[in-house]
Amino acid sequence: MAVLRIGVDVGGTNTDGVLLDPLATSQTNRGILAWHKSPTTSNPSQGIENVITTLLQTAKVEAGAVASVTIGTTHFINAVVEKDHNRLAPVAVIRLCGPFSRDVSPGIDWPADLREIICQHCSCVDGGLEVDGELISNIDESQIAAECQIIKAKNIKSIVVNGIFSPSDIVERQEERVAEWVRKYYPEADVVISKEVANLGFIERENAAILNASILPFAKTTIRSFEHAISRLKFQCPLFLTQNDGTILPAHLAAGLPIRTFSSGPTNSMCGAAFLVQKEAKKESMLVVDIGGTTTDVGMLLGSGLPRQAAAVTEISGVRMNFSCPDVKSIGLGGGSIVRKSAVTAKLTVGPDSVGHHIQTRALVFGGDVTTATDYAVVAQGLADIGDARLVPASAKDDLPEYTAVVTQMLERIIDSMKTADHDIPVLLVGGGAVIAPDTLKGASKVVKPEYSGVANAISAAIARVYGTIDTMVSTADRTMQAVLEDIQKMAIDKAVENGAVRESVKIAEIDAIPLQYIANKSRVIVKAIGDFDFSIVATRPELPGTSEDVVEHEVVAKKPSEGGAAVEVPPLDIPSYRPTVNANREWIISEVDLEWISSGCYILGTGGGGTPYPHFVRLREMMRKGAVVRVISPDDLKDSAVVACGGGKGSPTVGIEKLPANEQMEAQAMVYKELGYHPDAVVALEIGGGNGLQGMLLGASNNLNVPTVDGDWMGRAYPVSWQITPVVLGGDKAHFLPTAIADGNGNNMLLLSGNSEKLIERIFRAALSEMGSYVACAKGPCTGKNAKAYIVEHTISLAWRIGRAVALCRSKNQIDSVAEAIIAEVGGEKSAKVLFKGKIISVERKTVKGHVYGEVVISASDISGAGEGVQFSGMLKIPFKNENIMATASIGVDGKEEVVASMPDLICVCDASNGEAIGTPEYRYGLLVTVIGIQASEKWTSTPRGIQIGGPRAFGMNVDYKPLGVFQRPQSVIDEFARLSLSL
Structure with missing residues (x-):
C-alpha cells in the first residue's frame, strides 16, 4: 500500500520539496527520505514537476509508492497584492438582507483601484436572520431568477451569496438554497457562499468571499496545472493544498476556496518546525522563528499543534477580512540584511533593507561589495561551507560583538512580543537565514535549530492534517x-x-x-x-473539470484600464500641518480625515464598550462621498430656545457586526417629530463612546434632518444603559425626553408618549428590543438649547478627534510606543490622565447576567515597547467589566496586595500596543499586548454625590469608594481653536 507523502512549497524565490515516510518519523532522519530545493520557475507546475522528479530519483522510489502530494503556494495572495487584472475576475454580490445594509455597498472600504477591478454588481434581496435565529424575511426564488438575468447580461461569472448571520444558519440554509437557484438560472457561473469562507462579521466575511470569488478562475487554472504536473508523473494519489491554519484541503475543494491558502506560508514554517522537534515538544507551546533572506517571521505554535490565530480582523492589500490566518509578526532581519555603522553616532544597525536573493553575488563572503548579516555569521561561526570569511575586512570583524548584541536584541524583542506568558518558552529556528541567530536568547527556555529546517515549509505540507x-x-x-x-x-x-x-x-x-x-x-x-x-x-485523485487544453481558455481576460490611466499615488497626509475646516458660521465641516480620527477616538473613549464604530464610519464616509455635509457646532453657540434631538443605538453591539443598519435611526426620529409637529434645530449623540459616537453626525447629515451635530454628548464615554446620563444626574429622576421611540429597521416601531423615569423607559424598551432582533435605534425626545448646555459633556467630538489624531501621528512617525503619552497630552496632561499599566493579557473570564456581559481581564506586566529599558510596571492589573471597564486594580509588592488605581466614572481605556487603537471587551483575548490609560471624568459626573451614585463603582456592585484619578480638564474645542486661527489669518 502506498504510504509515502510528498510536500512541496512554491515560494517566490525557491520551490522546496520533501519525500517523507510517515511510518518512520521516529527515526533519526524524521522519516525524510529525500529533500530538494530549486529556483521557482515562471511556470510553477514545471518547477513542481522538476522537484518531485528529483525527489523520486534521489530516494529511488516509484510514483505508485506515494500516498499524497501536498502543495503550499503564495500564487493566489500574490494576485491580490499585485492587483493583477489578468488574474482577478469581476464579481457580483447577492445579499440576503431584507431592508438592511443597503447604504454600505460591497468593497466600500477597499482601495479604489482594487474595487474597480472586482466589485461590479450588488443586489439586495429578501432573506437574512436575526441574532437569535429568527427570520428577517424569507428568501424569494423569483428575485434570484431576476438578478441572475441582470448579472448574466453584465457577463459576470463569479457570484457571492452573503446572508445576514449566515454562519449561524443551520436550519434555514438560506445561502445554500440561493446558491442552488443561481446554478439553476445561471449554470455557467461560479457561486461562492460566504459562510464557507469566513465567520461572523458581515463586511469582513463579504470581503473575503468577494476576493475568493474573484480569484476562482485563476485558482482553477493554476490548480489544474498542478494536477497535470502530477498526472504527467503517473501519480494516482490525491493532491492537496495547504491552508492558512496548517491543515490541508483536497485540490478540487481548494479550487473553490483559494482564499484559505493565502497565509499558508508562515503556517507551514511553524508546523514543519514543530514536526522536526516533536520528540522534544511534549505538547507545549513553542515560538517558531523563520529567518529568511529579508525578514524574520515569528509565530506561536500551540500545544494543539496548530498556529495561534490572529485577531478577528486581518488586512490584506487594504481589504479587511476575518478568515482564519496565523498570528505572525515580522521584522526586517534576514541573512541578506545590510549592516551599517553610522558615521554620526558610530552605532551599528542591521536592516531593514536587504540584498535578498542576490546574496550569493552581493555579500562579502561571496566576493560581493555589501556587508550583510551572513558575513558576520560566517565569521562568528566559521561556516566555511557557506562562504569565505577571509573576504570580510578586519574592521567589520572588530564590530562582531556589537553586531551580535544588535541581532540578539532584535530577536529577543519580537520573541517577547509574541509570548503569552512571562515564563520562558522553547524557540525553534528555521529558514535559510537561521545561521545568523545566536544559540541562546532571553525569554527562550532553549533555542533549537533542527536539521532540515531549510525545507520546513515543504515538510509541513507533507504532514498536514x-x-x-x-x-x-x-x-x-x-x-x-x-x-x-x-x-x-x-x-x-x-x-x-x-x-x-x-x-x-x-x-x-x-x-x-x-x-x-x-x-x-x-x-x-x-x-x-x-x-x-x-x-x-481516496482510491484515485478527483479531477477538476476541464482538460489541459482548457488552461489557456480559462484564464481571466484583463480589463481595459480605466480612463485617466494609472492611479495617481496620493502623498501621505502631513498630519502636523493639517487644519480642519471651520466656516464663518463657526460650523466645523467634517472631512474624511476628521471622520477617521473621530472614529478612532470614539472607540478609545468607549472604555471597552459601545461596539466598534467601523461599520458606522464606512457608512458615514460613503454618505459624505455622495454629497452629504457633516456640520458640527459648539454647544456654546446653541440658542436657549433651540430644539435639540438625540439618537443612538440600543442593544447588543454583536448584532451590528452582522446586521448593518437599514433606516431605523431616521424612522425613530420621524415618529418623535411627527408626533410633536415640528423639526429639530440640532442633534446630539447619546454617548461619545463606541459606535454611538458617530450616530449624531449620521443623523444630522441625513437628508431628512440636515441639521448640525452638537460637539458633546450625555455621557462623555460609554455606559451600559441609556439612563446613565448627565440629564438624569443633574436633572433628577424623571422622564427627560418624551416622546421616545425605537425602531428595528424591519417595520417594527414603538412610540412611548409618557413615562415615570428614564430608568423605567430603559427597562420597557429593553424588554421590547429582545423581541426585535436585540438591537434597535432609539430617538429620545428633544430638549431645549438651554438644558442641553446645562447637561452636555462638552466638546467630546473635539476630544475624540484629538485622540484619533494623536494615534495617527504616532503611527505615521513609527512611535507607537509613545501613543499613550500622546493621548494623555490631548486629554489634559499628566494632571488629568495617566498610564495605569502596560503588559500582556493573561486571563479573560466572561459570564452573562440579565443580558449584560460581566467579566474580568487580567494583565501581567511586561516591557511591551522593546526598548530594553526595563519593565515600567510590575505584578498584575485586573479590570472587571460590565460591557465597559468598571475598575482597575493593581497588585502591589511581593505580597500581592491589591490597590484600586481607577474606577468609573473615570475612563479606563485599553489600547492595542501594536497600533494604539482601542480594544473592546468582546475583543479581549490571551496574549494581546496592551496599554491601559486612565482619564479623569467630566465634573458633570464627579462634582455631586448623585453622579457617583449613578455612574460610580457601587452602581456596578463594586464595594469601593470612588477616588478621582486626577483633575478634569475641559476638552479644547476644535471650533474655537481653528476659528480663531482663521480670523488671525
Whole structure:
C-alpha cells in the first residue's frame, strides 16, 4: 500500500520539496527520505514537476509508492497584492438582507483601484436572520431568477451569496438554497457562499468571499496545472493544498476556496518546525522563528499543534477580512540584511533593507561589495561551507560583538512580543537565514535549530492534517453551557470527518465561548477539531473539470484600464500641518480625515464598550462621498430656545457586526417629530463612546434632518444603559425626553408618549428590543438649547478627534510606543490622565447576567515597547467589566496586595500596543499586548454625590469608594481653536 507523502512549497524565490515516510518519523532522519530545493520557475507546475522528479530519483522510489502530494503556494495572495487584472475576475454580490445594509455597498472600504477591478454588481434581496435565529424575511426564488438575468447580461461569472448571520444558519440554509437557484438560472457561473469562507462579521466575511470569488478562475487554472504536473508523473494519489491554519484541503475543494491558502506560508514554517522537534515538544507551546533572506517571521505554535490565530480582523492589500490566518509578526532581519555603522553616532544597525536573493553575488563572503548579516555569521561561526570569511575586512570583524548584541536584541524583542506568558518558552529556528541567530536568547527556555529546517515549509505540507470548524450562536436558556459545548464539539468532529479525517484520530483543538452583550443566555461558540487524513477513502485523485487544453481558455481576460490611466499615488497626509475646516458660521465641516480620527477616538473613549464604530464610519464616509455635509457646532453657540434631538443605538453591539443598519435611526426620529409637529434645530449623540459616537453626525447629515451635530454628548464615554446620563444626574429622576421611540429597521416601531423615569423607559424598551432582533435605534425626545448646555459633556467630538489624531501621528512617525503619552497630552496632561499599566493579557473570564456581559481581564506586566529599558510596571492589573471597564486594580509588592488605581466614572481605556487603537471587551483575548490609560471624568459626573451614585463603582456592585484619578480638564474645542486661527489669518 502506498504510504509515502510528498510536500512541496512554491515560494517566490525557491520551490522546496520533501519525500517523507510517515511510518518512520521516529527515526533519526524524521522519516525524510529525500529533500530538494530549486529556483521557482515562471511556470510553477514545471518547477513542481522538476522537484518531485528529483525527489523520486534521489530516494529511488516509484510514483505508485506515494500516498499524497501536498502543495503550499503564495500564487493566489500574490494576485491580490499585485492587483493583477489578468488574474482577478469581476464579481457580483447577492445579499440576503431584507431592508438592511443597503447604504454600505460591497468593497466600500477597499482601495479604489482594487474595487474597480472586482466589485461590479450588488443586489439586495429578501432573506437574512436575526441574532437569535429568527427570520428577517424569507428568501424569494423569483428575485434570484431576476438578478441572475441582470448579472448574466453584465457577463459576470463569479457570484457571492452573503446572508445576514449566515454562519449561524443551520436550519434555514438560506445561502445554500440561493446558491442552488443561481446554478439553476445561471449554470455557467461560479457561486461562492460566504459562510464557507469566513465567520461572523458581515463586511469582513463579504470581503473575503468577494476576493475568493474573484480569484476562482485563476485558482482553477493554476490548480489544474498542478494536477497535470502530477498526472504527467503517473501519480494516482490525491493532491492537496495547504491552508492558512496548517491543515490541508483536497485540490478540487481548494479550487473553490483559494482564499484559505493565502497565509499558508508562515503556517507551514511553524508546523514543519514543530514536526522536526516533536520528540522534544511534549505538547507545549513553542515560538517558531523563520529567518529568511529579508525578514524574520515569528509565530506561536500551540500545544494543539496548530498556529495561534490572529485577531478577528486581518488586512490584506487594504481589504479587511476575518478568515482564519496565523498570528505572525515580522521584522526586517534576514541573512541578506545590510549592516551599517553610522558615521554620526558610530552605532551599528542591521536592516531593514536587504540584498535578498542576490546574496550569493552581493555579500562579502561571496566576493560581493555589501556587508550583510551572513558575513558576520560566517565569521562568528566559521561556516566555511557557506562562504569565505577571509573576504570580510578586519574592521567589520572588530564590530562582531556589537553586531551580535544588535541581532540578539532584535530577536529577543519580537520573541517577547509574541509570548503569552512571562515564563520562558522553547524557540525553534528555521529558514535559510537561521545561521545568523545566536544559540541562546532571553525569554527562550532553549533555542533549537533542527536539521532540515531549510525545507520546513515543504515538510509541513507533507504532514498536514484536516480540520472541521463550527462557529455558531447558541442559547443556554434551557440547557447548560457544558451540554451545548458537548453538542458543538460533536458537530466539529463530524465536520472534520466529512472533510476526510479518520474519526479515531480527531481531537478538539480549540474551544471559545463568548457571551453576547445585552442578550441573556446567548453566546457565540467556536470549536475546531483536527485529525489525520483518511487515505483509505481516496482510491484515485478527483479531477477538476476541464482538460489541459482548457488552461489557456480559462484564464481571466484583463480589463481595459480605466480612463485617466494609472492611479495617481496620493502623498501621505502631513498630519502636523493639517487644519480642519471651520466656516464663518463657526460650523466645523467634517472631512474624511476628521471622520477617521473621530472614529478612532470614539472607540478609545468607549472604555471597552459601545461596539466598534467601523461599520458606522464606512457608512458615514460613503454618505459624505455622495454629497452629504457633516456640520458640527459648539454647544456654546446653541440658542436657549433651540430644539435639540438625540439618537443612538440600543442593544447588543454583536448584532451590528452582522446586521448593518437599514433606516431605523431616521424612522425613530420621524415618529418623535411627527408626533410633536415640528423639526429639530440640532442633534446630539447619546454617548461619545463606541459606535454611538458617530450616530449624531449620521443623523444630522441625513437628508431628512440636515441639521448640525452638537460637539458633546450625555455621557462623555460609554455606559451600559441609556439612563446613565448627565440629564438624569443633574436633572433628577424623571422622564427627560418624551416622546421616545425605537425602531428595528424591519417595520417594527414603538412610540412611548409618557413615562415615570428614564430608568423605567430603559427597562420597557429593553424588554421590547429582545423581541426585535436585540438591537434597535432609539430617538429620545428633544430638549431645549438651554438644558442641553446645562447637561452636555462638552466638546467630546473635539476630544475624540484629538485622540484619533494623536494615534495617527504616532503611527505615521513609527512611535507607537509613545501613543499613550500622546493621548494623555490631548486629554489634559499628566494632571488629568495617566498610564495605569502596560503588559500582556493573561486571563479573560466572561459570564452573562440579565443580558449584560460581566467579566474580568487580567494583565501581567511586561516591557511591551522593546526598548530594553526595563519593565515600567510590575505584578498584575485586573479590570472587571460590565460591557465597559468598571475598575482597575493593581497588585502591589511581593505580597500581592491589591490597590484600586481607577474606577468609573473615570475612563479606563485599553489600547492595542501594536497600533494604539482601542480594544473592546468582546475583543479581549490571551496574549494581546496592551496599554491601559486612565482619564479623569467630566465634573458633570464627579462634582455631586448623585453622579457617583449613578455612574460610580457601587452602581456596578463594586464595594469601593470612588477616588478621582486626577483633575478634569475641559476638552479644547476644535471650533474655537481653528476659528480663531482663521480670523488671525
